[in-house]
Amino acid sequence: MELIKPKALKAGDTIAVIAPSSNFERDRLLDGIAALEHAGFKIIYRDDIFAKDRYLAGPDARRTDELIQYLKDPTISAVMCARGGYGAQRIASELNLKKLKASPKWVIGYSDVTVLLNLIRNQLGWMTVYGPTVAGHFGSKSPRENMEWLLRLTTQSRPLGAVPTREAIVVKPGFASGRVAGGCLTLVQMGIGTPYDVQTDNAVLFLEDRGEKLYEIDRMLQHLKHAGKLNKVKGIVFGSMLLHPQEADKNHELIPLLQDVLSDFEGPVIANFPAGHIDPFMPLPLGVMSTLNTDPLEWNFTEAACS
16 A cells, blocks of 8 residues: 655644543643644644543543544644553444545554554555654653654654664664564554554564563564564564563563574564653654664664655
8 A cells, every 4th residue: 555644744733632542641641732832833632532431531432533533634734642551442443444534644652552553554544653642752851852853753854864773782683674564562463363453564563562571572472473474574673672560670581582582583673772662752654664774783764754
């Protein structure tokens, strides 16, 4: 499917904030909104965004309607998620976006939002962004890089070029070229066989997660392998992989585990890339071309994310 890109953002553009997953603290969202307004954007959101239904940001119907409303709205330039958590799977089954008449816009989120980013990518062909959330990454205490990196991606009609890899670790050496794909490992694995299945052919696959134990990471990667999802992957980038608190003393075992599980993978693999459940958070445009090289260590985005 042809990659459809949004226009570059500019001062005065309208960003809609949605909550498709878990609920959140009101003050954290308002803090993040203030930061985006300071950057020059007009921010809108529905009054019912603060709704709570158990661990969700309101009932499924509310969250579904909110998403569709802003995807269709021609005055909206970008849709950003308040947070991740859980709940996107519950509304994904109700969405059929193929007949949606909407102009392409930026859709940005992470973690649980992996589901929606890949559903939109699969059904509409839009470039989507695995990136920071309004309530989680743009408050007064958030690192300035979160905003700087987001603006670098969304406001410039040229490729990102080389992105920060100074803390990254080479798991397997090599060189690869492919389209960026992926998201949260748990959701990528759970999405196999669904409408939000990640398209991994000829991809540089990004994976990250939080709170999993080593055996759970092993199990999910084995599932990807056995389902054939890694057969045509060109390279793999692991972002933040914060282990379960019970295994906080086993972080040093992660790289050997990845080397073991991916011993038969032929492309380059790196870990500890600054994206995912971490600050600062480098936003990743899903669908654009990139090259991954381990000598010198560089992930280079060679295609612009916007038109």
